[in-house]
Amino acid sequence: MAHRNFRKEDFFKDEGSDLYQVEFRKGDVGEGADLVVERQKEDGEYETLQAQMKRHNDRIFICWSEPFYGRVIFDE
Incomplete structure (x- = not known):
């Protein structure tokens, strides 16, 4: 399985809610059916x-209450 890491700094505030979002192109992480979101804990695990996921055109948005360091795991 492949993955894409993301950082706290990659998140932006959603104007229509209290959630933060990080954005991926559908071509970079697949269609979204097999996506797994993981948050990195302080011990590195x-x-x-x-997480809530939204799709718009060719983009996938992962939504959470605050920014975090993590990764998206997907089938290639």
């Missing part, structure tokens, strides 16, 4: 999240 990862925990799986049930």
Whole structure:
């Protein structure tokens, strides 16, 4: 399985809600059906999240209550 890392700084505030979003192109992470979002903990280990995901055109947005360091895992 492949993955794409993201940083806290990659998130931006969604204007229509209190959530923060990080954006990926659909071509970079697939269609979204097999996406797994993981947050990096302070000890460097990862925990799986049930994050809200939105799609718009060829983009996928991962939404959470605050920015975090993490990764998206997907099938290539």
